[in-house]
Amino acid sequence: MKITVLGPWGAYPKAGEATAGYLLEHEDEKILIDCGSGVLAQLQKHIQLSEVTAVIISHTHFDHIADLGCLQYACLIDTDLGNRTSILPIYMADESNNNQYKAMSGTEIRRIAVGEALSINELQFSFFQTFHGVYCLAVKLEFANRTFVYTADTFYDDSLVQFCANADVVIAETSFYKSFEAKKYGHMNTTDVGTLALKANIGKVYLTHLPHFGEQASLADEVGEIYPGPIALAYCGMEIVME
Known part of the structure; x- marks a missing residue:
């Protein structure tokens, strides 16, 4: 994977x-997490x-x-051209089931919520409601x-901590x-991430949702003041392989 x-x-x-987007590939599945x-x-x-097989959306903030x-729109066009032969399911965190996003030709909006499980072939997903300004779900695979x-x-x-406990990889x-x-902004700083990684006994932590100011390289150093395990700063095109 x-x-x-x-x-x-x-x-x-x-x-x-x-901004936030992660492509998960396993065999024939190509799952986009956030867009x-x-x-x-x-x-x-x-x-x-046209190769994307599913989308999971953690929450509805623009980034x-x-x-x-x-x-x-791409799915609509690919469907009309015959490049997409199956509907793309978009699993969207939605507490009220009144989400503004509607299905188009080629896509289907499906609600996901905390406490629910999602199976995509052999892949088992579960969700945790996070602490943010809108309904937001952390995703566990x-x-x-492997976790x-x-x-x-x-x-x-x-x-x-319990949701992340003993995970092999956490993108935090x-x-x-x-x-x-x-x-107060509904986010974590490096002390929070280091504390989470330490208490949850995470195998390796990847830092994402990065700030545009300061020296980003120092983020890993600050997390490392608390968490002694492997830390990596995420970048566009970075590949994380879980064997």
């Missing part, structure tokens, strides 16, 4: 790059849009969904005795340096 970082930025993309600004341009460096409507977690957007809370939002109070 391979996870490709399509966009590591929070709020808005760095020039030529993208932020610039993600479709990055995605097409790796696969054709996580800005390209979703364009992806739906368990497969072949991957994407925290999505959240401030730190001890209840996150790291929106602020340790000197910033992140909780």
Whole structure:
């Protein structure tokens, strides 16, 4: 299984790059997790849009969904051209089931919520409601005795530890340096991420949802002041292989 970082930025993309987006590939499955600004341009460096088999959307803030409507247009066009022969399911975190996004030809919006499970062939997904300004779900994938977690957007809370416990890989939002109070923004700083990684006994942590200010390389150093395990700073095109 391979996870490709399509966009590591929070709020808005760095020039030529993208906000939140991650491509998970396993055998014939090509699953897009979040679809932020610039993600479709990055995605097409790796696969054709017609190859995407499912989409999971953690929440409806623009830096996580800005390209979703364009992806739906692509599916409509590919369906009419005969390039897409099956409907693309878009699993969207939605507490109320009144989401503004509607299905188009070639796509179908499907609601996901905390406490529900999602199976895509052999891949088993579960969800955790995070602590953010809108309804937001962290995503856990368990497969072949391996565990991957994407925290999505959240401030730190001890209840996150159990959801991430003993995960082999966690992609953790790291929106602020340790000197910033992140909780009031619904995000984590490097101290929060280090604490989560340590308490949850994470195998390796990848830092994402990065700030546009300061020296981003120091984010890993600050997380490392608390967590002694492997730390990596996410970047566009980074590949994470889970064997």
